[in-house]
Amino acid sequence: MKANRRTFLEATSLAAGAGFLSSFTKAGKVLPRYQPTGSGLKFSFKPYELQLKHTFTIASNSRTSTAVMLTQLEWEGVTGYGEASMPPYLGESHQTATKFLSTLNLSQFKDPFRMEEILDYVDAAMPGNCAAKASVDIALHDLVGKLLNQPWYRIWGYSAEKTPLTTFTIGMAKSDEVVTKTKEASAFKILKVKIGGGNDEEMIKGVRSVTNVPLCVDVNQGWKDRQEALDKIHWLKEQGVVFIEQPFEKHNFDDTAWLTQHSPLPIMADEALQRIGDLDRIHGVYSGINCKLMKCTGMREAHKIIEMARSLKMKTMIGCMTETSCAVSAASQLSPIVDWADLDGNLLISNDVFEGMKVVEGKILLPELAGIGIRPKG
Ligand SMILES: [Mg+2]
Numbered sequence: 001m002k003a004n005r006r007t008f009l010e011a012t013s014l015a016a017g018a019g020f021l022s023s024f025t026k027a028g029k030v031l032p033r034y035q036p037t038g039s040g041l042k043f044s045f046k047p048y049e050l051q052l053k054h055t056f057t058i059a060s061n062s063r064t065s066t067a068v069m070l071t072q073l074e075w076e077g078v079t080g081y082g083e084a085s086m087p088p089y090l091g092e093s094h095q096t097a098t099k100f101l102s103t104l105n106l107s108q109f110k111d112p113f114r115m116e117e118i119l120d121y122v123d124a125a126m127p128g129n130c131a132a133k134a135s136v137d138i139a140l141h142d143l144v145g146k147l148l149n150q151p152w153y154r155i156w157g158y159s160a161e162k163t164p165l166t167t168f169t170i171g172m173a174k175s176d177e178v179v180t181k182t183k184e185a186s187a188f189k190i191l192k193v194k195i196g197g198g199n200d201e202e203m204i205k206g207v208r209s210v211t212n213v214p215l216c217v218d219v220n221q222g223w224k225d226r227q228e229a230l231d232k233i234h235w236l237k238e239q240g241v242v243f244i245e246q247p248f249e250k251h252n253f254d255d256t257a258w259l260t261q262h263s264p265l266p267i268m269a270d271e272a273l274q275r276i277g278d279l280d281r282i283h284g285v286y287s288g289i290n291c292k293l294m295k296c297t298g299m300r301e302a303h304k305i306i307e308m309a310r311s312l313k314m315k316t317m318i319g320c321m322t323e324t325s326c327a328v329s330a331a332s333q334l335s336p337i338v339d340w341a342d343l344d345g346n347l348l349i350s351n352d353v354f355e356g357m358k359v360v361e362g363k364i365l366l367p368e369l370a371g372i373g374i375r376p377k378g
Contacts, residue, residue: 040107041118042074045135047094050085050322050349054181057172057194061089066322069097069132070353073139075112080143081354081374082330084135085294085321085345097132100125104136112143119300130274130297131321137298138330138372145371151333152373153366156303158336163364166341167192167216169348170207172199178206189362190214190242192342196222200232204239216340218245221271226255233263243315243340245290246270257285266315276305279312288315290342293331294323299372306334320345329356330372335364353377 050066071082086092168188196219243266250272260267266287274295316338323345356374358365367373
């Protein structure tokens, strides 16, 4: 009897185990190790010029167009799209990006899932060229996400409904133009106002004559005196401003640290933070960071920067340049975990060649499409 009972129990547990294992394999969870097929990555790129809807003016310059490089990475019939946006003050151009991208031999890589190996190779190919590097990184993320049939926010484990509102940027202008631009931005629930050009009060008052939505301000290194800056921040707080971006020149750590210590509003680093190595130096000097794919070579490093900044209890923002929906949608994949997003670059141009991330009632709506969530416009 005892022997029978033991036999019965052994038989049932074996059957249960076998059932568990067979359902596991049937569901396709045990995948064979990838064997390279022999076909390498096919890479191509094309210069493109973005036309801005309005002349864009910040503390240091003014422009009406932005040079970009559109890239494609193809593997076994699947194509990933990427982009480099190169506003002139950052030092990259169609010429520098062409030179850099032409030196790359991506056909040597037979397995796109080896992303670390591929992107380490791209980063080591030449110093600088951060936007050009980002154009490869974004295309590779798009390709791998498509091969996995998932968007990157899901691969990273983020929740689509947690995306923040995005700011819309009001560039520097005279009062009447500021009023017009603010009226045009009525769909947005938070605005970013460019100041630091000597008419800060005029800019804020112009915006406030139209709307009561929260504001953030980007000084673009335009302030010089720390006591004056602190007085201005107190006034800006009364005007409903929620943070101050890059108040002083990026190397001015002493005044920035003093201001962060005394300021009632968070002080965010933009120009002072490019690569992940900068985070160590600015921790304790700024309250938070504005991370952009074009500064830090793309999604791989931006993901690391934002996760690291969060672990250091810094505020985080994901930003952009004037870009098509390609690079903006790539950046938006990280937006569920940031405090603020400034992803309006595709809305500032009139000749976008992709559709992707949308803004609905001021909030980022992530596309369900795999990869970075874009499709070329038909
Ligand atoms: Mg900025």
